[in-house]
Structure formats: structure tokens, C-alpha cells
Amino acid sequence: MKRLLCRAAVLALSVCVGAQSAFGDVSLRIAYLRHERTHPPVLSNLSPIPDDLGIAGAELALKDSQTTGKFLGHSYELSVISVPPEGNVIPAALGVLAGSDLVLLDMPAPDVLAVADLPAAQAALLFNVTAPDDALRDTDCRGNLFHTLPSHAMRTDALMQFIMSKRWSDLALIQGAHPEDAAFAAALDRSAAKFGLKIGPRKTWTFDADMRRNAAQEVPLFTQDLGKYDLLLVADELGDFARYIPYNTWLPRPVAGSAALVPVAWDRVVEQWGAVQMQNRFHDQTGRDMHPEDYAAWAALRALAEAATRTGQSDPATLRSYLLSDAFQLAAFKGRPLSFRPWNGQLRQPIPLISGDAMVVQAPLPGFLHQRSELDTLGRDAPETTCKAFQ
Known part of the structure; x- marks a missing residue:
């Protein structure tokens, strides 16, 4: 019996070592490129915009990913590049793309398209984390551009x-x-x-x-x-x-x-499905509540880490193919796994409807059916899209 247990232990160890060697030497260098905005004045100062909006979500995802990465021998790096409102984002984007082909974009829709259309970005994998414009997922879609923030x-x-x-x-x-x-x-x-x-x-x-x-x-x-x-x-x-x-x-x-x-994409009142744990970790890190842009940046980086974990690869082409496949699923504290729409790169996700200090309900609601996924009742469905870049 002892000899059998020893053999089983040796076999388990060899499998573990083999898995680590198969999935080792994976390094993801991810950049967060932000074009800062000058927001017009509003009547109330009760809801100030955090200086680290979006960035904080990516930083939390980096910590989450490094936990698994240590076991697999993977490494994840995150660099943040911020361009002032009056600055030109294109030179900064060219500098970023020279060192990283995995980039989170925090900028208005015109800037998103300008970066996505750069020759240096054609082999890169870009994630729009702050622009909700419907056109980015439709007539102005780009094959190298994914979206983790829900559209309008x-x-x-x-x-x-x-x-x-x-x-x-x-x-x-x-x-x-x-x-x-x-x-x-x-x-x-x-x-x-x-x-x-x-x-x-x-x-x-x-x-x-x-x-x-x-x-x-x-x-x-x-x-x-x-x-x-x-x-x-x-x-x-x-x-x-x-x-x-x-x-x-x-x-x-x-x-x-x-x-x-x-x-909303996310709010502090989302408490089910293990969300409280993430809310607490985010609050401990930042001293504030998680905003939709933070959640979108978190989801983008976690999606990249999940794809790297499952494929054992770090090149954008392999990661893109896996993200668009039926095999990809992201556990993201919304009660069901999230996935990307293969016709426009939008992350499928439930949408909480919130009121004050409570979540009233989460869409899609019961009774709104779909032949593939009820999540596709929210936003542009495949028969509705005019996006051709993903075909």
C-alpha cells in the first residue's frame, strides 16, 4: 500500500511539473493607455471622478492574475501611460505599441479608432474599457479592438x-x-x-x-x-x-x-455571486468604491490572463482566437460566465439595474429568450450588426 501511495505521489508530482513546464515561460506585458479628459462643470460636486478611474481596476486584476501566475510560472506586467487632455495620444500610442501588443484603451471613441487604425496596432490586441459608443461595436468596429465596457x-x-x-x-x-x-x-x-x-x-x-x-x-x-x-x-x-x-x-x-x-456595468451595491469579496479587495486597495470603468478594466486584464492560462501562449493572435472561441469563459461576479461576441468583440455580460443602495434586478430578465444566449438580448445581436471586421 505504501509503495502504491509513493508511486501515486511521484506520478502526481511529475504531472504537476509537466504542466508547469508546458505552460511556463509565459509573460504578458500589458499597457494601460489613457487620454485624460477635461470634464465640463456640473451642478453638484457630490460625485467626483477619481484620479485612478479605470487604472485601479486594472491594478486589482493584475494582483488577481499574479496569484495564479505564480503557480503556473506566468508573469504579468502592467504599465500605465497617461496623456494630458491637450496632448496628442498618437505618439504615446506608438511608444506603447513598440513595447507591448496588449493594450487597454481609456479614451474617447475618436481616439480609440485613431489608435486601432495605426499600422503598428494591426497585430496588437486592444481593449476599449471606457467608451460606450454603439458605433464602435457596429459601423466603426475594428478587428483588433475588443470591448469590456457595456455599450449604450x-x-x-x-x-x-x-x-x-x-x-x-x-x-x-x-x-x-x-x-x-x-x-x-x-x-x-x-x-x-x-x-x-x-x-x-x-x-x-x-x-x-x-x-x-x-x-x-x-x-x-x-x-x-x-x-x-x-x-x-x-x-x-x-x-x-x-x-x-x-x-x-x-x-x-x-x-x-x-x-x-x-x-450600469457595475456598482457597489452588487453583492451576490462572491462580488462582496472583490468589492472589499478593491476598497482596501483604493479607499473608494468600484466604478463601471474600473470593472471594465479589471475584466479586460483578467480576460487576457485567463486566455494565457488556458492556452499557455502570450502572442495576440492566439489569445484573440481563444477569446472569441466557445471555450472562453470569464468568472466575473455576475452570476454567470462572461464571453466575447464573435461578431464585434463585445464582452457579453448581465446589466444590474440599481437604485440608491440596492440592486433592483439584473438583466436579462426572465422571459426574454434567445436561441444562443439570453445575454445576447442586450445590445447588438449578430443579425443586427453591420460590423464586418470580425468575419
Whole structure:
């Protein structure tokens, strides 16, 4: 018996050593390239933008990946390059691509496309972690560009599923004056049409008064001529005025979109599926809560590490092929494994709908079925896409 146990131990050790040698010598040099933004002023200072937004998520993923990497003999490096708002991101991108072909992009959509179109980037693997623009996943998609932040369409589809479940058919809309607000409002319109709904009366927010003092007087008058509706949608992606709309409308109706009930990639109120452990680790690291951009950067780096672990390779072509395959799955604290859509590089993921200090529900909701994955009811599905770069 002792001799058999010894043989089993030797065999197990040889398998372990063999596995390490097969998957050893894998080194991932990952860069985080950020083009800093100058944000327009908003009415309230209650939600400041962290200086390490996005970067902190990538740093947490690096620590998570190094834990497994030590056992397998893999190494992961992360370098952060930040370009000031007035700076040109292209020279920085060329410098980054000279040393790394795995890059997380934190920048507006035009910059994302400019970097993705560089000749030096054609053999690289890029991850958009902060730009929600639908066009990046559709008409402006690029074959070397993946997306871990949900698109506008994914968030608004999640919201419309909830609206359908509540049978709210009469919808009104208040839209901000910024381009980001217009993009989110357009996504709301498309999602409403997708689910057989239509947004009725709408107004554009034009106030420059201090709503911290005047909301109770101004908002009822502003919303009085919207008529009757079941739900008031608000498109205010900069967080300027939306917080002053709930409970101040002329009609006592629920509010959703950019305030009250909000579809997000991630929030501190996501607590199920082991999320509390990650929330705590992130808070211990940064002293703040995890934002959607942090989660997207975390998911991008973890996806790369998972692909390297499973393939034992570090070259972008092999990693890209595996990420787009049916074999790839990312455990990401949302109750089901995440995967990439092979037609546009978007990370499939559930969308929490949050309100204040609680998650109300997570989309896709029960009853919204799909022949492949219910997650594909959120955002551009294969028959809807015009992206050709992944074919």
C-alpha cells in the first residue's frame, strides 16, 4: 500500500511539473493607455471622478492574475501611460505599441479608432474599457479592438426589458444638452423600438440655475407640459441635473435612465455571486468604491490572463482566437460566465439595474429568450450588426 501511495505521489508530482513546464515561460506585458479628459462643470460636486478611474481596476486584476501566475510560472506586467487632455495620444500610442501588443484603451471613441487604425496596432490586441459608443461595436468596429465596457445599447436594452416587465407603455424623456446625453437618448429610442415601445413627449434640459436650491420650484413647472406618462426617462450621462428630477416632477411618476433606476456595468451595491469579496479587495486597495470603468478594466486584464492560462501562449493572435472561441469563459461576479461576441468583440455580460443602495434586478430578465444566449438580448445581436471586421 505504501509503495502504491509513493508511486501515486511521484506520478502526481511529475504531472504537476509537466504542466508547469508546458505552460511556463509565459509573460504578458500589458499597457494601460489613457487620454485624460477635461470634464465640463456640473451642478453638484457630490460625485467626483477619481484620479485612478479605470487604472485601479486594472491594478486589482493584475494582483488577481499574479496569484495564479505564480503557480503556473506566468508573469504579468502592467504599465500605465497617461496623456494630458491637450496632448496628442498618437505618439504615446506608438511608444506603447513598440513595447507591448496588449493594450487597454481609456479614451474617447475618436481616439480609440485613431489608435486601432495605426499600422503598428494591426497585430496588437486592444481593449476599449471606457467608451460606450454603439458605433464602435457596429459601423466603426475594428478587428483588433475588443470591448469590456457595456455599450449604450446594452444598458438601454436592459432598462427596456424592465420597463416591459412592468408594462409601462407611455414614456417621456428629458435629455441633457451634451453629446453624451444625445447618444444615450438615441440608444433609449432604439431600444424602445426594439421592444415595441415608443418614447412620447420629450424636453431638453436648458436650465443654468442652481438646482440645489431651486429644484422643488423649477422641476415641477418644467415637467408640467409633458402630459401623462407611466415613466420619465432621463438622459444625463455627465451627472449634471438628473439627481434633482426624482420626487420633483409635476406628476408623481417613477424616473429611470441616468437617475433613480440606472442600468450600469457595475456598482457597489452588487453583492451576490462572491462580488462582496472583490468589492472589499478593491476598497482596501483604493479607499473608494468600484466604478463601471474600473470593472471594465479589471475584466479586460483578467480576460487576457485567463486566455494565457488556458492556452499557455502570450502572442495576440492566439489569445484573440481563444477569446472569441466557445471555450472562453470569464468568472466575473455576475452570476454567470462572461464571453466575447464573435461578431464585434463585445464582452457579453448581465446589466444590474440599481437604485440608491440596492440592486433592483439584473438583466436579462426572465422571459426574454434567445436561441444562443439570453445575454445576447442586450445590445447588438449578430443579425443586427453591420460590423464586418470580425468575419
